[in-house]
Amino acid sequence: MTAHDWYIENRAAFVARSLEPVEERTFRDHLGRCDQCTREVARLERELAWLPMAVTPVAPAPDFVRRMATAILDRPARWRRHVPLAAAAGLALVAAGTALAARSEGRDLRVALVARETRLMALEDTLSVLRRANMVLQTRISMDGYPQGGMLIFQEAVSHRWGVIVHGLPPAPSGSKYQFWFITESGMVRSVEVAASMQRPAFMTLPMPGVAAPVMGAALTMEPMVDGSSEPQGVTLAHVVF
Amino acid sequence: MPRAEPPRVERTGQSGDAPGGRRPLVLAGEASLRRRLAARDEQALVELIEVASPWLLGITHAMLSDVDEAEEVVLEVFASAWDRVDSLGDGHDALLPWLLRIARNRAIDRLRRRGRWRRKIERAQAWGELPPDRVRAAEIDESAVPGWHVHESVHAALEALPVEQREAIRLAYFQGLTHSEIAKRLEIPMGTVKTRLRLGFDKLRVALAPIKDWIV
Numbered sequence: 371m372t373a374h375d376w377y378i379e380n381r382a383a384f385v386a387r388s389l390e391p392v393e394e395r396t397f398r399d400h401l402g403r404c405d406q407c408t409r410e411v412a413r414l415e416r417e418l419a420w421l422p423m424a425v426t427p428v429a430p431a432p433d434f435v436r437r438m439a440t441a442i443l444d445r446p447a448r449w450r451r452h453v454p455l456a457a458a459a460g461l462a463l464v465a466a467g468t469a470l471a472a473r474s475e476g477r478d479l480r481v482a483l484v485a486r487e488t489r490l491m492a493l494e495d496t497l498s499v500l501r502r503a504n505m506v507l508q509t510r511i512s513m514d515g516y517p518q519g520g521m522l523i524f525q526e527a528v529s530h531r532w533g534v535i536v537h538g539l540p541p542a543p544s545g546s547k548y549q550f551w552f553i554t555e556s557g558m559v560r561s562v563e564v565a566a567s568m569q570r571p572a573f574m575t576l577p578m579p580g581v582a583a584p585v586m587g588a589a590l591t592m593e594p595m596v597d598g599s600s601e602p603q604g605v606t607l608a609h610v611v612f
Numbered sequence: 613m614p615r616a617e618p619p620r621v622e623r624t625g626q627s628g629d630a631p632g633g634r635r636p637l638v639l640a641g642e643a644s645l646r647r648r649l650a651a652r653d654e655q656a657l658v659e660l661i662e663v664a665s666p667w668l669l670g671i672t673h674a675m676l677s678d679v680d681e682a683e684e685v686v687l688e689v690f691a692s693a694w695d696r697v698d699s700l701g702d703g704h705d706a707l708l709p710w711l712l713r714i715a716r717n718r719a720i721d722r723l724r725r726r727g728r729w730r731r732k733i734e735r736a737q738a739w740g741e742l743p744p745d746r747v748r749a750a751e752i753d754e755s756a757v758p759g760w761h762v763h764e765s766v767h768a769a770l771e772a773l774p775v776e777q778r779e780a781i782r783l784a785y786f787q788g789l790t791h792s793e794i795a796k797r798l799e800i801p802m803g804t805v806k807t808r809l810r811l812g813f814d815k816l817r818v819a820l821a822p823i824k825d826w827i828v
Contacts, residue, residue, distance in 0.1 A: 387785075388809060390791065416709075419709030419712070420762055422667070423671075424786075439654070439661060441691075
């Protein structure tokens with residue numbers, strides 16, 4: 371038996387993916403050097419191509435196609451989006467866009483419609499994070515030792531983003547700001563400033579921080595307005611570790 | 613579960629009917645669909661999702677036993693297809709088998725990566741049966757799903773295998789177990805696992821040959 375016989379014997383196992391991980395890597399490396407095996411594996415894949423259809427199909431949910439298409443087509447904008455989103459502000463923009471469209475013609479109308487569509491997509495995107503969350507965490511916010519509103523975190527696994535809602539928090543005192551932080555295994559990572567209002571909750575859609583360390587939790591602090599340090603300097607208002 | 617909206621398909625092959633009076637399954641104008649996808653036609657993407665979703669959900673749900681995770685994999689598959697429209701199926705594969713292969717591979721990657729592996733084996737042991745039978749969707753309208761006759765043919769080919777070969781193939785192909793894991797699961801030597809798989813796949817290749825012709 372030659373060394374190549376092993377590859378010949380295991381072509382079907384490679385296609386089925388029943389080789390051990392080390393064997394699979396070895397086989398894959400071999401494919402880069404062996405035209406014969408590459409051809410035969412491709413032939414086997416074609417011959418067994420319909421085998422997955424032995425499984426009974428599953429009827430998608432009624433909105434499945436729309437959800438899939440929307441998620442795929444909106445992706446580039448979604449991945450880049452990390453601007454805090456206030457629902458009320460969005461509605462105001464929609465209203466403004468609608469009013470503008472009513473007054474304008476031609477180009478103005480198109481611009482307004484695009485703006486409205488963009489805003490609606492943003493709102494829909496925010497809602498999708500909340501609806502698809504696989505985990506929801508709630509924590510109380512404390513100011514000067516007294517409960518003052520709360521913070522909700524919706525973890526969404528598909529796009530690896532969080533929907534964060536901060537409610538019941540008064541506007542930050544003059545010269546201060548509310549700052550949201552990710553807690554990672556390698557330390558705190560600054561996220562966005564939270565624009566709080568007693569009248570309206572603050573909505574934020576946040577991507578995971580661009581660090582290799584896993585995210586372990588989140589914190590809300592009150593920082594000096596001009597602060598830009600990489601670690602919290604002010605008072606911790608809320609803190610949650612998973 | 614509400615019934616899926618009937619996808620658009622046509623069965624063609626006036627001069628090339630497969631044995632048994634079956635006709636090739638062809639996505640409605642597959643060549644045209646490929647061109648439209650390559651041209652970033654969003655409606656083409658919607659059509660592809662409509663046609664392929666029941667089968668992609670079927671295989672991923674069967675392997676992962678988790679509706680949400682199955683949907684995530686299917687989303688990844690369609691996103692991958694949309695991102696690679698220029699080389700979609702590289703001209704040799706029909707679209708659906710190509711998507712199915714990606715879905716199955718990604719499901720296996722997830723099983724192995726996420727350490728759900730052991731729980732999956734335990735579940736399979738507890739059932740004493742395999743996912744394909746467990747996930748049968750009673751609500752599905754067979755006439756509304758394109759490719760149902762392919763499903764019947766493939767399922768029949770699998771069922772025609774000797775039970776020990778079928779079992780080995782189901783564990784390897786539909787649950788992503790490796791040789792050593794199958795040997796442990798069935799309490800048989802690894803050499804026996806390899807033999808059963810090899811014999812089983814050889815028979816399946818023969819049995820599925822007419823379907824392979826449908827692809828071409």
